[in-house]
Amino acid sequence: GARMQEGSLSLMQMAKISSASYDYQSNKKLFYVSILTSPTTGGVTASFGMLGDIIIAEPNAYIAFAGKR
Template sequence: MAKISSSSSNYQSNKKLFYVSILTSTTTSRVTASFGTLGDVIIVEPNAYIVLTGKRVIEQILNKIVPDGLQAAEYSFHKGLFDLIVPRNPLKGVLSELFQLHGFFPLNKKVYKYIERKYRIEVDFYIYQEIPLFTRNLHLLD
């Protein structure tokens, strides 16, 4: 993990390159602790299970029950760990725009705030309404 983290830091800092991390379900332990969460922009799938340690292990070590939804991507997103929640269908368009915007703007929050306004608003509507994303056609905003 140390070598991966060091290489990632060199890639981003010294070479000034853009690093987008895309996490899908299930992402655990070493990936979460190292390169999975080191990107300039971290994108996750809706309802993804992304944790450092699994629920069963935490319950055995701490002798406490882990609440449902605590290890879901949406919970971590609202705590600020991830930048975007994007389903697979519009992911290609989101990545295309991220890379295009990266060529025009320096790396900062403005890059993905634009993407959030264009894509995530409607995605969040489906997440908050607890409607399964795969049964709906998402209409992306123009």
């Protein structure tokens, strides 16, 4: 995933890719499966990880938007 240190352009690309994936999936009536492994955190969770029609995660996987506080 993109990090703030990599710049705002990198973060914007995640939104563009997520949007393009959604449009492609909607127009072509495709099935999107997300497979999450530990750890899946941050932008990946927010953008790609939760877009799937079916979301599969390994048992006891650490999946979060933000780290431990």
